Amino acid sequence: MNVSFRSTTRSLQRATKSLHSLSQARQIPRGGNLRTFRETQSFQSNIRLSGATAAHRSFVRNYVTGQDQQQPPKPSNPQTTSASGPIGGPGAPRPPKDDKLKAWPFVLIFAIGAVTFAAVLDNKKERPKMPVIPAAKSDSDGLPRLRDDGPIFDPKDIKVIFVLGGPGVGKGTQCAKLVKDYGFVHLSAGDLLREEQSRDGTDYGDLIKTYIREGKIVPMEVTIVLLENAMKRNIDQNGKSKFLIDGFPRQMDQALKFEEVVVPSQFTLFFDCDEDTMTKRLLERGKTSGRSDDNMESILKRFRTFKETSMPVVNYFEGQKKVVKVDGGKSIDAVYKDVVSHIADRLK
Ligand SMILES: Nc1ncnc2c1ncn2[C@@H]1O[C@H](COP(=O)(O)OP(=O)(O)O)[C@@H](O)[C@H]1O
Numbered sequence: 001m002n003v004s005f006r007s008t009t010r011s012l013q014r015a016t017k018s019l020h021s022l023s024q025a026r027q028i029p030r031g032g033n034l035r036t037f038r039e040t041q042s043f044q045s046n047i048r049l050s051g052a053t054a055a056h057r058s059f060v061r062n063y064v065t066g067q068d069q070q071q072p073p074k075p076s077n078p079q080t081t082s083a084s085g086p087i088g089g090p091g092a093p094r095p096p097k098d099d100k101l102k103a104w105p106f107v108l109i110f111a112i113g114a115v116t117f118a119a120v121l122d123n124k125k126e127r128p129k130m131p132v133i134p135a136a137k138s139d140s141d142g143l144p145r146l147r148d149d150g151p152i153f154d155p156k157d158i159k160v161i162f163v164l165g166g167p168g169v170g171k172g173t174q175c176a177k178l179v180k181d182y183g184f185v186h187l188s189a190g191d192l193l194r195e196e197q198s199r200d201g202t203d204y205g206d207l208i209k210t211y212i213r214e215g216k217i218v219p220m221e222v223t224i225v226l227l228e229n230a231m232k233r234n235i236d237q238n239g240k241s242k243f244l245i246d247g248f249p250r251q252m253d254q255a256l257k258f259e260e261v262v263v264p265s266q267f268t269l270f271f272d273c274d275e276d277t278m279t280k281r282l283l284e285r286g287k288t289s290g291r292s293d294d295n296m297e298s299i300l301k302r303f304r305t306f307k308e309t310s311m312p313v314v315n316y317f318e319g320q321k322k323v324v325k326v327d328g329g330k331s332i333d334a335v336y337k338d339v340v341s342h343i344a345d346r347l348k
């Protein structure tokens, strides 16, 4: 009995604290998440290679950089939050005595609410933590924060090959073969996003779902953090050092940021193919893949995104003489033969 009373008291104290911090947090003006994401996305798509504009620099400074945990919210107007003031002050008129009696239903409702709230918090704490995306988020848009202190890996130790090409061109198929023969780690950005989308407790499930179905590029912060964590796991736990990063970077901001904060790539393996062939492959894959985007409507949107948003990335690396182009329209084995012959000297 005593124990249960103590635990209820503790729960009440905890709940009161949480309610207090919640009431403070409510004072931070925040836009709707998805709307902000869309704005961010549309801003990102405006970034041009020709040089960082002041707006871009400000965007990077405000939204993309920094490691600090989210700062505790400050009340927007401290005066208005104070309980002291004329009401209830020393000179204020005293309420009649029987008002105390009338207050008990409110106290009871508050107590029940507080205990329930504390129980919800306890339940949350017990859930297994899966540190896929770190807690550090930007205050303004809810996206994970990226570091801005240079690449975490040295390209002399960690080799990254980007694998690009239209949807259904065969990137995943060819990567699987390279893994088998040459011991690469295959990281598919699309697979990591789908995994995160269905992970229990993720903050990004709805966001990822919407972007994938619409054939759009998920904000880079999410994808880069997923890739970086997957790389760290493979390096720390399995001593791996050669990575095929499949289906990434699909947008210029991703390419620049990944090379800046994770590691510069060795080169890009680019599979070229006509849309009719890719459509047939995707529709065939759609019969069993269970993917929300292997249908005609999403396929057309993905082709458009690929041409408008991802091809500039290929052209950018081409300008640096860092693209190996392979015809993806042949049979699986014929494509693989070309891949190996084109990059044999770089596979060791
Ligand atoms: N060269 C090829 N010829 C015919 N079918 C292929 C070829 N490469 C891949 N496929 C098939 O096409 C579909 C898409 O391939 P996948 O590797 O998943 O593409 P991506 O990763 O580029 O989306 C899969 O069902 C795969 O089996």
Ligand SMILES: O=c1ccn([C@@H]2O[C@H](COP(=O)(O)OP(=O)(O)O)[C@@H](O)[C@H]2O)c(=O)[nH]1
Pocket: 166, 167, 168, 169, 171, 188, 189, 190, 191, 193, 211, 212, 213, 214, 215, 216, 217, 218, 219, 223, 246, 247, 248, 249, 250, 254, 293, 302
């Ligand atoms: O860096 C990435 C990679 C993938 N995607 C999303 O994931 C989808 C599927 O990508 P995946 O590489 O799995 O499949 P593909 O389109 O190449 O068949 C894309 O259309 C995008 O919506 C993304 O937003 N960012």
